[in-house]
Amino acid sequence: MTGTFLFQAVIYLSAAVVCVPIAKRFGLSSVLGYLFAGIIIGPYLLKFIGEEGEDILHFAEFGVVMMLFLIGLEIEPKAFWKMKKTILGMGGSQVVLTTLLSFGLLSVMGYSWQSGLSIAMALSLSSTAIVLQTLKEKNLMDTVYGASSFSILLFQDIIVIPMLAVIPLFSTAAASVSGGHEGGHPSFLDNLPVGLRTVFVLLSVVCVVLAGRYLFVPLLRVVALTRLRELFSASALLIVIAIAYLMELVGLSPALGAFLGGVVLATSEFKHELESNLEPFKGLLLGLFFIAVGASINFGMILDNPVEITLLVVGVITLKGVVLYIVASIFRIKMDQKLLIVVGLSQVGEFAFVLLSFANQLGIFSKERLDLFLVITAISMTLTPLLAIFNEHVILPKIGTKESEEKPPMDTIEKKNKVILVGFGHFGSTIGRFLRANGVESTILDHDSSRVDLLRKMGFEVYYGDAMREDLLESAGAGDAKILISAIDDPDATLRMVEVLQHNYPDLTLLVRAKSRVDAYQLLNAGVTHIYRETLDTSVRVAEDALHFLGHRKYTTLRQAQNFKKYDEDSLRRLADKVLNSDEYIFKAREEIAQQEALLKEDLERGQLSDEDTSWDSESMRNRINAGKSAGS
């Protein structure tokens, strides 16, 4: 059953909207919800989508592309270098062992070495999409399980590049089919000799790296200057899509190109802004991808050879699980974490779709074989969340108490500062400089890209972005920071950010700059305790100097100024309540005047400050002693 684009959109979206909440309701990951949504609307149940399922899978792979771009963004070369041991060690041994073992088994089963090796490579990869999604949802990224899984997946995502580069070399042996492409990705590489193809593959990788550095960043800077958020989202999408297109043009996996592009942009000042712009697209497209995986499971094929497929699925999952168990044991991971890794990464991942289709296009194996392994991949992906539930509810409780969670012994990828400084204009920069002079580095957020650029050259950790956005605050580390200093110029923006922060991070200490008294009232009423009116100290200092020029002694004036500021702060807190209930609240200008009136009245009632200051006051002492004497005598 086909239909218009809108009809399709309605089907997909409603399947997601119905199934995912149900899955979540039962404590399952959203991935499972999407997969079942796909199965239900797929050609074997409700038949809402049929033949086009495969095209949709192809389109939905774009979610994977987007995800890899974002993963790339997370990986700063420096942090990556620090994690090299886990990534290379765990990831490397997992991929090599799995590939060798499956290659051996497939050879025994009578596969030619070319098809055996390319299938074995595809099987060694796990699903970054499923695992990362689950880890994020369950908030397990900081555990040993999370960090190890991430390392292994990272290695797999990278190793796909050489795999894709190597697979064309196998096709010489099966050259009979060269030139004909079934999948329908017209690629001008098809007509080139194999050696040249590999050269082109490498060239396009270099191309992405260079473009990232010398084309995208300047482009983003220009776009940022326009201060139009939607234009920035458009550019972010453009970058990812352009890379994907280039990769497809040369017959490479778009996902890898995107990953590379992400890595290149990870060190740019737009990292966080790109992240937060692409995140919603990624989520949606990944959902679509999972639905498509569910829909593309060929139940017809399963019904035709139930035994063979069951055996293969069980075999693949077992083999991957055993290898993961061995690798995790080598790295001395505790039992419960080890089992989580074994179950979590035992599926065949989305890259298998890419690798297998690629090998099939090159004529390394037949369409039937491709379908068979695509089905196995899809089933293993569907089984993962189910196995995880079984593991968590049946196996883990049996191996005793869950060993206490320790901080992961391996390197964590991000360094987080304890202080986040929002706004680095005249006000914020002074704060940042003084903190730095005291050895405190802060993470700085600013929405002026030219300033961000300059500051980065000066060695500050500065990120470009609009600090009102929850996702940007999150990626800047608001969850781990101790203090957030708001030095934003715009009072309304400040207030909105404060609301977001208080809602999401109740433990974060907020130090907030306020422009005026009225802004300070609003902040006070919003529950902020540490408020700094930017004009209070300076204006009092001007008055102090004026008094000095009139002949007042400096120390006395200083003490009066200190007292004055104290009274002023007190009255601020006292009057804040009244302001909230006042009808005039809406009219800021009128409110300012009313406030000044109230303040002046208070000052009058209190009288001169010096009247109550008796410290070192020999005059009043003399008066009292003399008064006492005259009274006594």
Place this chain on the structure above:
Amino acid sequence: MTLKKILIVFAHPRYEQSRTNRALIEGVKRMDGVTVQDLYEWYPNFNIDIFIEKDLLKHHDLIVWHHPLYWYSCPPLLKQWIDMVLEFGWAYGPEGNALEGKQVFNVLTAGGTKEVYCEKGRNHYTIREFLRPFEQTARLCSMEYLPPFAVMGTHRLSEEQLATYVRQYQELLRSLQKNELEIPDTDNCQFINDLPALQNLQEK
């Protein structure tokens, strides 16, 4: 009998780097009935809140001026505190009897040893002589001045010696709270450390 309440008025301009004072303050700050008022933390700009300080004094029976000895006296903020808080007409002078009957003494740390603080030593005068202004301040406010508790030779103090001083400080405050300490004629007692009750502690 109710315990006496103790207020430690503490002044150290570089507390974070003072090994001895950190150990002493850490040792007593959580004791029952003991309040530590960290002046340099509360009033970094010397703008002492007289109202709060007077209120604190009113609610305590025994006051400790705890400070390092700088140039034979206390750090400037403690002097500022004395200047501003012990007001004429409140702490002394006509009707100035707010502190009457309360006890007070100095707890001090000094780099030099006891030997250099005597007529023949490098500093020529004894600690008691240098502390005369505090003693007289107490007297003018009708307070009872007790001999000082001094930790001398802080530069060469071993960890064990420091720990003993901390135990002595705790024990001293505890017995003062319970009013158990027999204090001999103040003038003849150089240091409150020398009392047998605290000396026994050292042997342990």
